[in-house]
Amino acid sequence: MKKIKIEKKILSENQRCSIENKSFLAERNKLCLNMISSPGSGKTTILVRTITELQGRIKIGVIEGDVQTDIDAERIRATEAPVVQINTEGACHLSAVQIKKALKKLPVDDLDLILIENVGNLVCPSAFELGEAGKVVVLSVAEGDDKPAKYPAIFAKSKALLINKTDLLGHVDFDIERAKTDARRLNKTIEIFPVSAKTGQGMADWYDWLTKTLKRTNSQQ
């Protein structure tokens, strides 16, 4: 029983701070998405291509979450987009408190969209709200089509699923229809985008969704 009480307390502290972040972003009319996946699914490559190809149309800032190193933040910095690195020093997910601090370091007023790249982990980050408007889960085809069934929480909670590395489809055993069906069984409204962030294939549909979601955010203000 004691364990359950402690867990509730930590979650509610995170919850309180995530509500503050949500209000902060809503007052400023900024869309914020929390990107979650296994390590190596290609989140950073997706971010780099998205920032580069939407340059001049959508102003994007990034919060990079990593256990260690600023390898990913360096890749984002090369696009000239503003980026804040958070090193969790061993922790398995980002917290709303970390995002609150990071938002103070970003030029939020100059941005349209804030993309959070969470720690590479398909389990823990799904349980921690950061103040985002929605979660985006990324699954690489190299990881296998059974992942929505095996790690259901994040697929159930996400607004969009990017099935990345479709350029490898001829070389791995991945039934894209099985992954889609399993994801939709968990989440009827999830938007699914098969993409290759390496070649650019399919990315236009993801950009259209981002643009529409941004417009919806603006019209709600």
Next chain:
Amino acid sequence: MKKIKIEKKILSENQRCSIENKSFLAERNKLCLNMISSPGSGKTTILVRTITELQGRIKIGVIEGDVQTDIDAERIRATEAPVVQINTEGACHLSAVQIKKALKKLPVDDLDLILIENVGNLVCPSAFELGEAGKVVVLSVAEGDDKPAKYPAIFAKSKALLINKTDLLGHVDFDIERAKTDARRLNKTIEIFPVSAKTGQGMADWYDWLTKTLKRTNSQQ
């Protein structure tokens, strides 16, 4: 300060049970390895091939850890090796208490080697001892060569690293020497095996290491 105290208490409960498991296995002269990786690195495929190709030489039992489903246990069951499925129902790692219960369900006395397939997660499982003699980390080349640097804890703690899916090396950007160098910077004695569990390439070296490690276990008794 309070948070630190709580964490210590939970870890020490797990620690106590992991020591019990270690004694249980040592008394019976059984080698137990804890396999850890991101989701979709190919742990189950490695297990299936290892069990099949070592049939008649090493008797292997498996403890399968998954957040949900028994998809992996079913694949192991097809090899006719004894397998116990643990569903963590959302938890991000296996615990020593779960392993203690699973060991009671396995025909331990009839086995030489017990392989634990932990939940797919490169972060959390590294912090929880289960009573194993050693950890084995699996990294798929599709995940990228920067993973030892970005997720150092598990590479620092493992006895062996399997770099899997080498059949994809022509199709992904993965510098095998960078991954090896970074892993050895964290862990001078780590044994590294580039393998393709799909094609079988490189698996013989892994089997040799397993055989030697088993012999060492037996001679220590």
